[in-house]
Amino acid sequence: MIALLLILVPLLSGIATFFIKKEQAARSWAMLAAVVTLAVSLLGLTVLNKANYLSFHATWLPELGSSFSVGLDGMGQLLCLLTSLAFPLVFLATWRRSYPNGHSFFGWMLLAQAGLMGVFLATDALLFYFFWELALVPMYFICSRWGGERRIPVTFKFFVYTFAGSVIMLVGLLYVYFSAGNSFAMHDFYAVRLTSKEQTFLFWMFFVAFAIKMPIFPFHTWQPDTYEQSPTAATMILSGVMVKMGLLGLLRWLLPVLPISSYAWGDVASGMAVTGIIYASLIAMRQDDMKRLIAYSSIAHIGLMCITIFSEHKTGLQGVMIQMFNHGINIIGLWIIVEIIERQFGTRKMSQLGGIAQKAPVMAIFFVIIAFANIALPLTNGFIGEFLMFNGILNSTVTKYGVLLTVLAGTGIILGAVYTLGMIRKTFYGEVNELTANARDLKWNESLALTIIVAIIIVLGIYPQPVLNLTNEITDTILKNADVLSIKK
């Protein structure tokens, strides 16, 4: 019931939005829908947190071996909560931004939310694929219609790149489907026995699709351009929520389905990810555009989660779970401020900014807190995730390179401080210039959105246990299914 509502509310309200011609009305309607979705999500976490409310099955294409099965496990609940929090936050923070043809903008946004929810909820592989594409198409429209100057080539590349990835994934899914006795059901996928040779090529088909989405080096080049050119509201969803599709893919559809090849090729994947951490961090140090800097920083953060997933360690996976949520919240916070800066000064170039803290101290405080959460300062949410993840990598029993990976990935912690503090310094500190001399501080809607984000940052930084409890069971399940040693061949 809850699971179905999480898809239906944004889907139906999204379709309805296209028929509301006035922008302001469409905006309010979208906000209302997003808040209702959030309420549903919270209900599922609290009073209706019972097995029979959390999943839904309907017959659908039985001759194909597929059914409309959706369900919420701990990971799903967390990611759906993130999705349902992200949209109202985005709408709230960009409340004053006007879009030409605004009603369709909000319509597409809600459809994207429906697609994302579906990806996180689907327990049927075909359905998963279906939602995977459904989430992509609205984003494509939003970016190509409301983006920056170079939006057409950039979004075209984004679309083709990720679409190519998903087609490869579809082929892989079909192969598993036939091996699983013509069934798309998740439990059949988990039970299927594939030879290590089959697993190897399937691993790469799946991994490439997910790696493009996350993105993992060297499949990342669409991402900085897309983040830069998309309207910031879309960037928030892309980076905060959509990249989690790739991570969820690894956790739900790769590790448990292809345990042998995950074990065999995990080190290679981790190698790519760790290269990406250092590579992206070094490039981030050279960026002048705030959006590109944050985009590269995100590659580094996602890379760490990817390594942790392949280290298959309990604390590590728990770290990934909470960090998927944290990363979304924190990066949305950063984007909100970038959006305010861009709207005020017409630029995101740090070399043209400076001294904003003098004129807009409240904004500066929010930015500093979120930036420090982004570099995992203790007592912020980021620390919990990174601590657990690094612990998982170093103590991993499936890789021989735990210590090496920890040290290499750890340089990302240091470089992260370098470019993040650099960004604070160049934009907020120093003397004001002509451009920033009349900077204004936050409006109420922006303050409210940022206050919510900072509250989450601090609360989870001090008391993360509820989230850890939420995902405790699912991480055990993933590890059990991914455990190569217990599989009898």
Place this chain on the structure above:
Amino acid sequence: MKNALQLAYLIPLFPLLGFLLNGLGRKYFSKSLIGTIGSGAILASFAVSLWVFFQVKSGNTHVAHYFNFISVGDLKIPFAFQIDQLSSLFLLIITGIGFLIHLYSTAYMHDEKPEHFGRYFAYLNLFVFSMLLLVMGANFVIMFIGWEGVGLCSYLLIGFWFRKEEYNKAASKAFIMNRIGDLAFLIALFWLINKTGTVTFLEVFSAESLSKLSDRDITVITALLFVGATGKSAQIPLYTWLPDAMAGPTPVSALIHAATMVTAGIYMIARSNVLYSMAPAVMTVIAIVGLATALLAATIALKQNDIKKVLAYSTVSQLGYMFLALGTGSYVAAVFHVMTHAFFKALMFLGSGSVIHAMGGEQDIRKMGGLSKYMKITNITFLVGCLAIAGIPGLSGFFSKDEILAGAFATSPVFYAIGLFTALLTAFYMFRLYATTFRGSFRGTHEQEHHLHESPAAMTIPLIVLAVLSIVGGYVGVPEFIAAGAHSLKDFLYPVFEPSYKILQEHHVSHETEWGLTIGSTIAILAVVIYAWTRFSKKPDLAEPQGLGKVLANKWYVDEIYDAVIVKPLNKLGALLNNIVETKVIDGIVNGVGRLVNYGGRQLRWVQSGQVGLYVLLMVLSMIVIFVLQFFFRK
């Protein structure tokens, strides 16, 4: 029955509340209210710390467990405080000296706008809060929270005047240098978790868990933790942030150098003394690094002309002494020196603030001179600080330094010789500083001379209190050879270091030798003091240094070397990756593949450029329609 020490959470709670109140209310409160809240919070903590100290002294130690911070699988990290001899002593230092610095700040920062005044006190309270967490934490993770927390606060306070680009850079440098050490610290923790499954001090240091650690494990863990300590406590190679950290307001320097932050590394190693005592190789490394840092920083201090820079390098040097003590197994001496150093270094930093205040912001000692006539209290108290750090008998520094040197002698006469040489350098540059600043005749502008005045009571009272402490603070640790059984600090801390005493064999130096060493070194130090005093009173060192002096004045060019060897190459690499690898190579391949496909498509005429999106969309939409139709009409 609940242990009364469960209430220890009050100690960090007050500064936390002070931080929140002043942070949120800074626009609405008056300056006097802000100052009262800020200082009052620390005073309240000090009161509780005193009570805790006497509880501990009467034999009550306690681990106060509050809630589970992180609990994943087998890994349990409680949010808990450990109240014992070591932490209760540090609590007194932190809150006691911290309070004096807060009090002093109410006058020193009075020219700031209320908003920034509030921000300043909020940061200051947060700093103390972080340091308290560091010291009270009952496990390495809570310690690490404070550990990074003080890094954050130093960042915020060094860059307090954020309009100045240079200050902001110093702030970033401090945080990043610390982060390098923090990474090593974290890796040590993961290693520890891997082998023992716990990070709680009492469990880690128990015989059961120590038996799980091989010699290699202990070496790796202690070495990594030590790297962490070199960041926080400014040792080679990560010390360069500390002298730059003077960009912050002067009371902040006092706080960083005396009561908080830099003592963290020493505290951490003293806390983990059992592990270190089991890793003799690492101990030797610590002693050598400490000694090298002490010597290096002392040589640099010889040629600095910024009053705060001299003090900053002297802190680095004195911290080196403390590491020498740790490395030679004289844990008590290290903690003892932390305490006495906190007294006289806070005193001298606050004294220098008083001077800078009177000089209207001037920090160059070449433009001072003869200040003793104008500022009596500052002069006398500063002199007390100089005498204490030089190790003149009867003052606090004498006792702690002598104990360190005696321990060094017992380990190796070479350590002792270098240590003594450094002590002579210390006496020399401190009295060069003192004589140039306070003696001789005034060399500033006429206007400055007119402006010279003694500072207000809120600034001089802390100076007087600290001066008294700098004199009497050493009598808690009178060495055995002077009076048997008079080292009450050693007796107090005995339970903390007891396990180490069992491991380390004691080097014995006879009382006659100790007398000889002490008398010899005292005579040498006195000679240097008198020489430096008379020389620089008459003829201050005003010329631009040449030759070796220039190298020293430029701090051995270490910053420049780091810049050339690490910072610049990394930036160049970043530029290379950004401008060439990313755009030309990786994206080039991606676009090449794309073009190839597109070209093929165009040949086939079923994709027209720019419309691929539409085709794909139609494909997906038709899929959706088919599925939906199937779903509803199948039955």
